[in-house]
Amino acid sequence: MKLYHYPLSGHAHRARLFMSLLGIPHELVEVDLKSGAHKTPEFLALNSFGQVPVLDDNGTMISDSNAILVYLATKLGRTDWLPTDAKGAAGVQRWLSVAAGDVAFGPAAARLVTVFGAKFNPEDVIGRAHVLLKRLEAHLADRDWVVGTGPTIADVALYSYLSSAPEGNVDLSAYPRVNALLRRIEALPGFVPFAKTAVGLAAAA
Structure with missing residues (x-):
């Protein structure tokens, strides 16, 4: 498999992280x-939206980071990472939607301001x-993982931009459970870190 990525893209890291965990x-x-x-x-022929990541699975092209997570878990039958029961599947989908919405327009957008000079209102x-x-x-409050009793692709989808939130001047110090979740993900076998940028609150870290 090939993964087209950019090191400072949290979406690309999301896909790379899951491939490494698997x-x-x-x-x-x-x-x-x-x-x-x-x-x-050439790249638009791979993904007409002009975005990374793109997964090339022997000619099968999958774009969008969350779609890649679903594709890999489904292809490999990893129901531990993507439950197939109705409640578990719905729970994962809910948080994939959060990753594509609230995360993208919150901590990810804040980081885009400091790292890439995006014109959002900080x-x-x-x-x-x-x-x-x-x-x-x-x-x-009553769980270690976002869905169920173990890590799923929901946790992977949230990790990259939450862990890098301080780069966008988002202070994580008031959220001990969120920080504990990030540390649990980082302790998983196969974990690969997201490239760090010394901007925002991370500049003084």
């Missing part, structure tokens, strides 16, 4: 977003991040 041999193909490589005709996106973090902190 022990899937793969080749990393870096797409230089800063030079516009994701907008070339106060707005940081505020959204804290709304999400408070909800997740409450959700984790």
Whole structure:
């Protein structure tokens, strides 16, 4: 398998992390977003949306990080990572939606401001991040993992942009359960870290 990625993309890290946790041999193909490589005709032929990551599974092309998580778990029959019972599957889907919505427009957007110079209103996106973090902190009051009793792709989908939230000036210190979740993910066999950038609150870390 090949994974087209960019090291500073949390979406790309999400896919890379899961492949590593599953022990899937793969080749990393870096797409230089800063030079516009994701907008070339060659890359657009892989993903017409011009985004990383893209998974090439022997000619089967899967784009979108959450879709890649679902594809890999389903192909390999990893029902531990993607439950097939109605309640478990719905629970995972709910948090994949959070990753694509609340995370993308909260901590991920806040990081885009500091790392890539995005034109979001910092106060707005940081505020959204804290709304999400408070909800997740409450959700984790009686559980170690987001869904069920073990790690699932829901946890993987949340990890990259939550762990890097301080780069976007989102302070995680008030959320001990969220921090504990991040540490549990980091302790999993096969974990690979997300590239760090010394910006925002992380500049002084």
